[in-house]
Amino acid sequence: MHPRNLHLYFFSPTGGTQRVAGLFAENLNAADACTDITVHAEAKTFSADDCLLVFFPVYGGRVPGPCLARMRALRGTDTPAVLVAVFGNRAVDDALLEMRDTLTPLGFRVIAAAEVIAPHSVNTDIAAGRPDAADRAKIEGFCTRLAARIAADAPAEIAVPGDPDYRAYNGLPLKPTGGLRCIRCGLCADNCPAGAIPKAAPQKVDKHKCISCLRCIQICPQSARGVPLPLRLAAAATVKKYCTGRKEPKFYLQRKTPPRKRSASGAALCYRASASSAVSSPAKKASLRTAVEPFEREQHAHAHIELTRLVFGVGRAADVAAAALQLGPQLLLREAAGVAQAAQIVAKIAIPP
Numbered sequence: 308m309h310p311r312n313l314h315l316y317f318f319s320p321t322g323g324t325q326r327v328a329g330l331f332a333e334n335l336n337a338a339d340a341c342t343d344i345t346v347h348a349e350a351k352t353f354s355a356d357d358c359l360l361v362f363f364p365v366y367g368g369r370v371p372g373p374c375l376a377r378m379r380a381l382r383g384t385d386t387p388a389v390l391v392a393v394f395g396n397r398a399v400d401d402a403l404l405e406m407r408d409t410l411t412p413l414g415f416r417v418i419a420a421a422e423v424i425a426p427h428s429v430n431t432d433i434a435a436g437r438p439d440a441a442d443r444a445k446i447e448g449f450c451t452r453l454a455a456r457i458a459a460d461a462p463a464e465i466a467v468p469g470d471p472d473y474r475a476y477n478g479l480p481l482k483p484t485g486g487l488r489c490i491r492c493g494l495c496a497d498n499c500p501a502g503a504i505p506k507a508a509p510q511k512v513d514k515h516k517c518i519s520c521l522r523c524i525q526i527c528p529q530s531a532r533g534v535p536l537p538l539r540l541a542a543a544a545t546v547k548k549y550c551t552g553r554k555e556p557k558f559y560l561q562r563k564t565p566p567r568k569r570s571a572s573g574a575a576l577c578y579r580a581s582a583s584s585a586v587s588s589p590a591k592k593a594s595l596r597t598a599v600e601p602f603e604r605e606q607h608a609h610a611h612i613e614l615t616r617l618v619f620g621v622g623r624a625a626d627v628a629a630a631a632l633q634l635g636p637q638l639l640l641r642e643a644a645g646v647a648q649a650a651q652i653v654a655k656i657a658i659p660p
Contacts, residue, residue, distance in 0.1 A: 309460050313337040316344050317362035318374040320500050320520035323425030324393040328362040330443060334450035345500050348377035353386040358457050360389040367476030368400025371518050373500045375409050383414030387462055390420040395427030396434040396550040404469025418462040419453055420559040428521055430543035433550045442556055449558045456560060463562050479519040481534050481542055485510030488531035495523035495532060
């Protein structure tokens with residue numbers, strides 16, 4: 308037997324992954340060994356007497372870029388590592404493999420892995436209450452076996468599922484900005500995992516850096532940040548469509564190679580470079596080009612009829628818009644021009660091949 312010091316690192320923008328890490332900490336008697344790396348991670352070197360457990364969310368079948376950046380600040384010395392991917396009831400796809408490929412060159416040896424379900428960050432009605440009692444019982448059983456494996460003299464490295472040609476994922480078109488209620492307290496800027504919110508102008512967002520984790524919306528004390536309501540509802544409806552059916556946790560302790568897997572439902576959402584192929588008429592294309600940024604002004608308009616007219620010629624995205632409209636008979640927008648932009652982005656939400 309080889310007793311090891313446990314280190315539980317979690318990247319958890321909205322709290323779901325942190326709750327999973329807490330369950331593992333409880334079952335491994337390591338409540339004081341948790342480290343939050345959502346915003347920052349100190350450079351650290353681990354020895355062979357340590358064991359690193361990494362808990363991370365899955366976005367579109369991949370590991371969020373800022374989470375991988377935190378991992379690259381760490382170094383191991385043939386240090387055992389355990390990977391726990393937390394996902395919103397769709398699929399893990401290549402995330403475990405991507406994390407293993409990141410840690411292995413840094414001196415870590417992956418000896419176990421798990422896939423655990425938590426509420427989806429975009430539509431929290433999906434997998435609400437997970438991990439539930441059944442999940443917790445499975446996690447407890449896995450932790451019993453995991454503790455024995457961690458304490459082994461030389462636990463063997465395992466293979467994890469995934470395709471080495473990681474799936475393409477370009478993120479979601481959900482980029483929160485601040486409205487007039489923003490008091491410029493800077494809480495969102497200080498706590499953005501991607502550093503996408505400028506401290507000097509916290510109402511804004513760097514859309515290229517933003518990972519659409521929606522953490523800033525959750526923590527804003529003034530409820531000042533958000534995305535256009537039609538877009539949020541359309542995205543939530545689309546996610547729900549591809550997260551149906553109860554998924555179960557999976558655990559990996561064996562050396563045999565798991566089969567490569569690609570979710571039959573494809574990526575959660577993909578952001579196309581152009582929506583022109585999905586728009587059915589030149590008139591609609593012209594109207595979409597007139598879109599301006601919502602939240603620029605605090606003008607309000609009841610716009611569900613206009614939104615219906617704009618999106619019902621969008622092909623495969625039409626059912627998304629219809630589902631969104633059913634959730635609210637009148638969609639209150641920050642400005643009338645936001646209707647055009649919402650339709651434009653809905654047109655870009657599509658299921659990849």
